[in-house]
Amino acid sequence: MVYYDMRIIFLTLFGLILLSASSVRNSLWRDELSILNDTVLKSPNKARPYNNRGHVYMKKGDLDNALRDFVKALSLNPDYVDACYNIGVVYYYKNNIEKAIEYFLRAIELHASYYYAYYNLGVIYGNMGNLDEAIYFFSEAIAIKKDMAEAYLKRGIAYRLKGDIDAAIEDFEKAKELDPSLFQSNFIH
Numbered sequence: 001m002v003y004y005d006m007r008i009i010f011l012t013l014f015g016l017i018l019l020s021a022s023s024v025r026n027s028l029w030r031d032e033l034s035i036l037n038d039t040v041l042k043s044p045n046k047a048r049p050y051n052n053r054g055h056v057y058m059k060k061g062d063l064d065n066a067l068r069d070f071v072k073a074l075s076l077n078p079d080y081v082d083a084c085y086n087i088g089v090v091y092y093y094k095n096n097i098e099k100a101i102e103y104f105l106r107a108i109e110l111h112a113s114y115y116y117a118y119y120n121l122g123v124i125y126g127n128m129g130n131l132d133e134a135i136y137f138f139s140e141a142i143a144i145k146k147d148m149a150e151a152y153l154k155r156g157i158a159y160r161l162k163g164d165i166d167a168a169i170e171d172f173e174k175a176k177e178l179d180p181s182l183f184q185s186n187f188i189h
Contacts, residue, residue, distance in 0.1 A: 032056050047077035054086055063090050081110040085117055097124060115144040119151050126158050134158045149179035 036053035043049050054069035067090045073083035088103030101124060107117040122137035138155035141148055156171030176183050 033060075045076060047073040047080045047083060050076065051080065051083045051086065054083075054090075058086070058090065058093075063094055066090050067094075079110055081107050081114055084110055085114060088117070088120065092120065092124070097128075100124060113144045115141040115148060115151075118144065119148065119154075122151065122154055122158075126154060131158045131162050135162075147178050149175045149182055152178065153182055 033053070033056050036049060036056055039049040040053055050069040050073035054066045054073065057063075057066035057069060067087065070083045070086045070090060074080055074087065077083070084103055085107040088100045088107060091097075091099035091103060101121065104117040104121050104124075107114050118137045118141035122134045122141060125131075125137060126134035135155055135158045138151045138158065141151040142155070145151070152171045152175035156168045156175060159165075159171060160168035
């Protein structure tokens, strides 16, 4: 009987210890940022946790902290194409177009088939009115990712602005075939 009571006491104490440890661990999981802060703390020499935390900061609109984390990730792994690309995205959002172009081109140097870098360069050059460069970069994105509807749409717009109606229509039709939602009306009926 005494042996049985000791087992109950031991199991109760063990359960309380596990409950306490679980409670401490759950406090770290209250949100995405706290999880990643813990991961960075435990893996300070790994690039991926910094890159992942940078994404969370970027989603929250905290571009300075996002940039800091992406730069740290790239310093830990100079060949980390995602971090390089993400630095370009932050610079684009910060309206530092020259730096954005620099990092998108660097991402392409690191990984020649990084189609989002080509696409974003197309967007940048299109916004600058450099339609030939825009068409070139959209075409490169399409060559890598044949089903990238957004690139067809944007290239079609560039062709239209250049006056090449046939090429524009061809790209618009392909974009619509790939993703009809790109052409859904936003008008109130």
